[in-house]
Amino acid sequence: MWEKVRSWLADHLQPLELQSFSVPILLYLGDRAQAPYAVSGSSSFPNAESVIYPYCRKWIKSHRDLPLRMNQWCIRFQHEQNPQPLLRSCEYLLQEVHSAHITKDSARQEAAQILELYSLLYRDLLAIPVVKGYKNAAYLQDTDISTGVVIAYIPATNQCIEGAKCHEFGQTLSKAYEITVRDPSATAEPAALLHVWQNCWRISIRALGVMVATHSDNHGLVLPPRIAETQVVIVTAQASSTDEQLILDIETDRLVSRLSSAGICVKVDDLEGYSLGWRFNEWIVSGTPLFIVLGPNEVTNQVVTIRRRDLLHADGKVEAAIPELLTIIPTTLANIQEELYRNALAKFQADQTRIADNWVDFIKSLYRDKLVCLAPHCRQRSCEL
Numbered sequence: 001m002w003e004k005v006r007s008w009l010a011d012h013l014q015p016l017e018l019q020s021f022s023v024p025i026l027l028y029l030g031d032r033a034q035a036p037y038a039v040s041g042s043s044s045f046p047n048a049e050s051v052i053y054p055y056c057r058k059w060i061k062s063h064r065d066l067p068l069r070m071n072q073w074c075i076r077f078q079h080e081q082n083p084q085p086l087l088r089s090c091e092y093l094l095q096e097v098h099s100a101h102i103t104k105d106s107a108r109q110e111a112a113q114i115l116e117l118y119s120l121l122y123r124d125l126l127a128i129p130v131v132k133g134y135k136n137a138a139y140l141q142d143t144d145i146s147t148g149v150v151i152a153y154i155p156a157t158n159q160c161i162e163g164a165k166c167h168e169f170g171q172t173l174s175k176a177y178e179i180t181v182r183d184p185s186a187t188a189e190p191a192a193l194l195h196v197w198q199n200c201w202r203i204s205i206r207a208l209g210v211m212v213a214t215h216s217d218n219h220g221l222v223l224p225p226r227i228a229e230t231q232v233v234i235v236t237a238q239a240s241s242t243d244e245q246l247i248l249d250i251e252t253d254r255l256v257s258r259l260s261s262a263g264i265c266v267k268v269d270d271l272e273g274y275s276l277g278w279r280f281n282e283w284i285v286s287g288t289p290l291f292i293v294l295g296p297n298e299v300t301n302q303v304v305t306i307r308r309r310d311l312l313h314a315d316g317k318v319e320a321a322i323p324e325l326l327t328i329i330p331t332t333l334a335n336i337q338e339e340l341y342r343n344a345l346a347k348f349q350a351d352q353t354r355i356a357d358n359w360v361d362f363i364k365s366l367y368r369d370k371l372v373c374l375a376p377h378c379r380q381r382s383c384e385l
Contacts, residue, residue, distance in 0.1 A: 001208055001223075001227050001228075001229060002093055002205055002208065004125070004226070004227055004229075005095075005121070005125065005203075005207065005208070005227075006073060006095070008121060008125050009095060009117075009121065009203075012117055012120075012121075013071070013117070016069055016110075017069065018069045018070070018071035018097065019068070019069065019070050019071065020070075020071055020072065021052075021070045021071070021072050022072050022074065023048055023051045023052060023072065023074070024051065025074065025075055025076070025077070026077070048096060048098070048200075049098070049173060049200070052070070052098050053098075053173055053174075053176075053177040053179065053198075054177060056068070056098075056100060056177070056179050057177055057178055057179045060100060060179055060181060060196065061181075062181055062182060063102050063181045063182065063183075063184045063194075065181075066100055066101055066102045066181065066196065067099055067100060067101045067102070067106060067110070068099060068100045069097055069098075069099040070097065070098050070099070071095070071096070071097045072095075072096055072097075073093070073094070073095050074093075074094055074096065075091060075092070075093060075094070076091070076092055076093075076094045076204075077090060077091050078090060078092075084209075085209065086205060086206060086208055086209025086212065087161065087206055087209040087210070087213065088206075089205075089206075092204050092205050092206065093204060093205040094202060094203075094204045094205070095202065095203050095204070096200065096201075096202045097114075097199075097200065097201050097202075098198070098199070098200050099198065099199045099200075099201075100174070100179065100196040100197070100198050101196060101197045101198070101199070102181065102184070102194065102196060102197070103197065104170070104197050106197070107168060107170075107197035107198065107199050108168065110199055111146075111148055111166045111168050111199055111201070112148075114148075114166045114199075114201045115132045115148045115149075115150060115164075115166055116132070118132075118150045118163070118164040118166075118201075118203055119132045119150055121164075121203070121207070122150065122152060122163060122207065122210075123341065124226070125224070125226050125227055126207060126208075126210070126211040126214075126224060126227060127211075127215065127224040127226075127337055127338075127340040127341040127344065128152055128163075128210060128211060128214050128341070128344060129152075129153070129341065129344055129345040129348050129349075130150050130151060130152050130163055131150075131151045132148065132149070132150045132151070133148070133149065133151075134146055134147065134148050134149070135147040135148075135149060136384050144169075144170040144171070144172045145167060145168065145169055145170060145172055146167075146168040146170070147165055147166070147167050147168070148165065148166040148167075148168070149162050149163075149164070149165045149166075150162070150163045150164040150165070151163065152210045152214070153214075153348045153352065153372065154210065154213045154214065155213075155214065155344075155347050155348070155352070156213060157213075158352060158370040158371070159370070160372065161206070161210060162206075163203070163206065163207055163210055164201070164202065164203040164204075164207070165201065165202055166199060166200070166201035166202075167199065167200045167201070168197075168199055169197075169198040169199065169200065170197060170198070171195040171196070171197060171198075173198055174195040174196045174197070174198055175195050179195065179196050179198075180193040180194060180195055180196070181193070181194055181196060182194070208227075211223075211224070211227065214344050215310075215340055215344065216287070217312070219284050219285065219312060220284055220285030220286065220287060221285065221286060221287025222287050222309055222310050222340070223287035223288070223289060223309075224289075224336070224337050224340050224341075225289045225290075225333040225334075225336055225337050226337055228265070228287065228288060228289055229265065230265055230266070230267045230286075230288050231264055231265045231266065231288070231289055231290065231333055232259060232264055232265070232266045232267075232288070232289070232290045232291075232292060232329060232333075233266070233267050233268075233269055233283050233288045233290070233291055233292070234252060234255065234256065234266065234267070234268045234269065234292045234294050235269045235276065235279055235280060235283070235291060235292065235293055235294070236248060236252055236268065236269065236270045236294050236295065237276060237293065237294070237295030237296070237297075237298075238272075238295075239295070239296050240296070244296045247296070247299055248294070248295065248296055248299055251294070251299045251322075252268055252270075252294060255292075255294070255322065255325065256268060258325070258326055259325070259326070259329065262326055262329075262330060264329060264330065264333070269283065276293075283309075284309060284312065287309060288309060289308065289309050289310070289333060289336050290306060290307070290308060290309070290329065290332060290333065290336075291306070291307040291309070292304050292305070292306055292307075292325075293305050293307075298322075302321055302322045302323070303319055303320065303321055303322065304319070304320060304322055304325070305317055305318070305319055306318045306319075306320055306325075306328070306329070306332065308332070308336060309336075310336055310339065310340060318332075348372075352371050352372055353371065353372045353373075353374065354369075354371045354372070354373055354374070355373075355374045355375075356373050356374070356375045357375070357376060362375050
């Protein structure tokens with residue numbers, strides 16, 4: 001599933017012409033006073049910036065090298081007091097981009113574009129509604145650093161969680177690391193030095209954790225079709241004779257070939273020695289969006305039963321003629337993807353969001369009911385505090 005996230009981002013980020021790079025997983029752990037990351041407003045622990053930005057000073061020779069965007073897919077470690085699988089792990093997979101720009105407008109435009117892109121990833125690939133915006137200034141150590149975030153909601157715990165972020169460092173770190181270029185608009189020689197404007201944007205495997213927490217139920221995973229490794233599983237019933245089994249195998253291979261040619265990820269479960277119910281349960285736990293039962297009777301009648309994972313105990317069974325599956329299955333998968341998003345959005349908007357126009361209702365909704373609160377705000381630091 002993480003590979004599908006990578007593929008989706010690679011397609012949508014292609015116009016930005018990212019350059020691939022890699023830095024050490026375990027970073028500098030020496031004397032903190034002498035460390036290159038000892039910069040006001042930056043992290044107090046070793047981070048990627050402490051390795052990357054000293055080299056940016058060497059790589060960026062002139063304004064012609066800008067914008068510079070360096071992308072890496074990596075593993076990161078962090079300390080977690082109470083780790084949770086995927087959501088808050090001590091070791092996790094990460095996509096991280098560091099960029100440098102010659103103007104503030106260019107950096108800000110990129111940051112807005114990336115927040116929109118990450119929101120689209122959650123919407124189109126993971127079927128998750130999100131809210132995007134910027135962290136409040138009172139929470140930031142350095143007022144020159146702005147952090148845009150994509151926030152998702154986990155219904156089971158009534159909690160919001162950061163799904164992705166984009167740091168606008170401004171010129172804070174470029175001044176600390178002396179990353180400069182000559183001003184291309186200067187008329188006098190030598191041209192004045194300009195500190196570059198820098199961004200850093202990240203998304204991690206936490207996105208998959210949010211997806212699992214949003215859609216799944218007590219029977220196991222519920223996966224949106226676009227992220228599922230297997231979109232359709234064909235569960236074959238046991239034949240009573242060798243001739244029947246041969247005909248069943250031929251029909252199964254023909255159906256797999258047709259579905260695969262339409263771009264559908266399909267797998268055949270012909271496991272022997274286990275009951276049909278046990279095999280079904282295994283695929284229910286794994287979250288496969290669609291199941292097809294195929295046996296000698298289905299081959300004879302040319303009609304199969306399609307079951308939807310997201311409607312396990314509802315109207316999730318549909319009978320369809322085998323020749324029509326090439327039309328029905330892609331439509332059904334698209335409907336599942338859209339309905340998962342609509343259900344998640346409805347739960348977030350209707351069940352968990354409240355508008356509070358006074359302080360008492362705000363505190364009650366926030367702390368007792370654990371709801372997402374929308375409240376009037378003057379957008380000043382005094383109101384925030």
